[in-house]
Amino acid sequence: xxxxxxxxxxxxxxxxxxxxxxxxxxxxxxxxxxxxxxxxxxxxxxxxxxxxxxxxxxxxxxxxxxxxxxxxxxxxxxxxxxxxx
Amino acid sequence: xxxxxxxxxxxxxxxxxxxxxxxxxxxxxxxxxxxxxxxxxxxxxxxxxxxxxxxxxxxxxxxxxxxxxxxxxxxxxxxxxxxxxxxxxxxxxxxxxxxxxxxxxxxxxxxxxxxxxxxxxxxxxxxxxxxxxxxxxxxxxxxxxxxxxxxxxxxxxxxxxxxxxxxxxxxxxxxxxxxxxxxxxxxxxxxxxxxxxxxxxxxxxxxxxxxxxxxxxxxxxxxxxxxxxxxxxxxxxxxxxxxxxxxxxxxxxxxxxxxxxxxxxxxxxxxxxxxxxxxxxxxxxxxxxxxxxxxxxxxxxxxxxxxxxxxxxxxxxxxxxxxxxxxxxxxxxxxxxxxxxxxxxxxxxxxxxxxxxxxxxxxxxxxxxxxxxxxxxxxxxxxxxxxxxxxxxxxxxxxxxxxxxxxxxxxxxxxxxxxxxxxxxxxxxxxxxxxxxxxx
Numbered sequence: 001x002x003x004x005x006x007x008x009x010x011x012x013x014x015x016x017x018x019x020x021x022x023x024x025x026x027x028x029x030x031x032x033x034x035x036x037x038x039x040x041x042x043x044x045x046x047x048x049x050x051x052x053x054x055x056x057x058x059x060x061x062x063x064x065x066x067x068x069x070x071x072x073x074x075x076x077x078x079x080x081x082x083x084x085x
Numbered sequence: 086x087x088x089x090x091x092x093x094x095x096x097x098x099x100x101x102x103x104x105x106x107x108x109x110x111x112x113x114x115x116x117x118x119x120x121x122x123x124x125x126x127x128x129x130x131x132x133x134x135x136x137x138x139x140x141x142x143x144x145x146x147x148x149x150x151x152x153x154x155x156x157x158x159x160x161x162x163x164x165x166x167x168x169x170x171x172x173x174x175x176x177x178x179x180x181x182x183x184x185x186x187x188x189x190x191x192x193x194x195x196x197x198x199x200x201x202x203x204x205x206x207x208x209x210x211x212x213x214x215x216x217x218x219x220x221x222x223x224x225x226x227x228x229x230x231x232x233x234x235x236x237x238x239x240x241x242x243x244x245x246x247x248x249x250x251x252x253x254x255x256x257x258x259x260x261x262x263x264x265x266x267x268x269x270x271x272x273x274x275x276x277x278x279x280x281x282x283x284x285x286x287x288x289x290x291x292x293x294x295x296x297x298x299x300x301x302x303x304x305x306x307x308x309x310x311x312x313x314x315x316x317x318x319x320x321x322x323x324x325x326x327x328x329x330x331x332x333x334x335x336x337x338x339x340x341x342x343x344x345x346x347x348x349x350x351x352x353x354x355x356x357x358x359x360x361x362x363x364x365x366x367x368x369x370x371x372x373x374x375x376x377x378x379x380x381x382x383x384x385x386x387x388x389x390x391x392x393x394x395x396x397x398x399x400x401x402x403x404x405x406x407x408x409x410x411x412x413x414x415x416x417x418x419x420x421x422x423x424x425x426x427x428x429x430x431x432x433x434x435x436x437x438x439x440x441x442x443x444x445x446x447x448x449x450x451x452x453x454x455x456x457x458x459x460x461x462x463x464x465x466x467x468x469x470x471x472x473x474x475x476x477x478x479x480x481x482x483x484x485x486x487x488x489x490x491x492x493x494x495x496x497x498x499x500x501x502x503x504x505x506x507x508x509x510x511x512x513x514x515x516x517x518x519x520x521x522x523x524x525x
Contacts, residue, residue: 009284010272014265017519024373024515025258025508028366032251035365039358 100142104425112136124325135420146215147421154207155187169203170195217421225306230415231299232383237408239387240400246504249351257508259454260474261516263294263447280435285309288520293320294443295513296477304517314422315433319440327480331448338452339468344492346467348501363388377518447475473502476509
């Protein structure tokens with residue numbers, strides 16, 4: 001048996017395999033982050049409204065919250081007004 | 086009286102060999118573990134039962150037509166087979182030694198043409214392929230069964246936690262160290278002269294450390310089909326033992342303070358991201374590692390069916406009916422490899438020992454990687470979720486959650502641990518691709 005050769009090949013495969021797994025998953029992390037970034041920027045569907053508020057609560061300015069509050073209360077007011085009549 | 090003797094000589098009791106008795110006991114042990122101890126019952130029940138079927142004396146359920154003819158044929162037929170294989174039988178020797186020398190001829194230098202000729206003679210004499218042999222050919226030799234199971238796993242997997250925190254992929258990568266360390270261990274054992282594993286066999290054994298049943302079966306069917314029975318049994322048995330193997334290692338490697346780390350809540354992931362992810366993964370596989378494309382291709386396909394939302398019926402079938410059917414076939418086919426001649430050897434013990442080492446090293450590497458990431462990154466990472474990097478979905482994630490709850494009853498790590506957990510599935514499939522590329 002060529003023992004040293006077998007050992008060497010085992011070591012080689014270990015280094016190559018581990019290295020490749022890390023590189024591949026590294027590339028995957030990179031492209032996933034990129035993909036998520038692109039999608040979250042360019043997707044104007046109503047779904048992200050909730051996530052955005054939750055992921056960056058500090059970033060959303062207070063004035064916008066006030067505005068939303070005003071709109072909602074106006075709507076509620078109107079609705080109540082209408083149903084009472 | 087002669088008739089009685091014939092009947093007796095045809096009975097199982099007369100033909101029972103010691104090896105078969107042991108293997109029947111092993112089959113019963115697997116059934117016991119599956120039914121009473123609830124060890125991966127979905128697989129160990131079919132595997133155990135298949136193992137029992139394969140070892141019924143004289144039935145030859147796990148043998149091809151030719152092997153059956155050699156095993157039980159009459160002397161005249163054996164002579165015919167020998168001449169077809171281009172050899173001759175020693176007329177002085179006993180019939181039993183004829184059989185062994187025929188087996189050597191088949192394993193040795195007979196050409197494909199000679200084997201085909203002998204096969205024709207065997208089937209002409211009325212021997213057919215055994216039932217389990219047919220299952221094995223259809224399900225495993227072709228590679229179909231592990232791949233379909235992988236598709237089902239893809240259809241069951243939610244990549245949300247991974248998409249929310251992509252860096253946990255590195256934990257899944259680190260845990261694959263178990264695979265390669267075990268490979269090296271197997272090579273080391275054979276270079277020390279304790280066992281005799283080739284590099285291909287060592288690679289197939291290493292994959293046990295990926296804690297992923299279908300991947301182990303797929304790789305060993307390609308690289309070392311002769312060890313498939315032992316490898317599959319080791320892989321599934323240890324997957325069932327994850328809740329026992331992992332926690333001591335996790336506790337040993339982490340301080341109580343580290344285990345108490347709470348992680349920031351995951352951001353919600355949009356549907357579009359989930360749909361794009363399998364396609365993205367597939368493109369990367371196609372670009373970098375085409376050899377992993379059977380496994381990861383089916384995995385991505387299953388996941389796309391789940392996430393795209395327009396083929397509910399297909400996704401439902403892949404997750405339930407289809408995966409169950411294939412599991413039955415796969416289990417029986419693996420059971421057919423539990424034959425005394427191939428299973429009862431020192432190598433099997435070696436595989437069992439290396440398998441548990443593989444799990445331990447994988448867990449260790451995952452936890453250590455998580456600790457390292459904790460030092461480097463700003464976002465806190467609880468090292469326990471590193472242990473979920475060995476695939477074993479969702480068992481490993483549940484273990485991480487449980488150990489976390491022991492330290493801090495309000496710290497739910499399950500969703501955080503699912504990220505590295507599914508990363509481990511991808512990681513072990515990539516590792517499998519590298520091995521197949523390198524050795525196949």
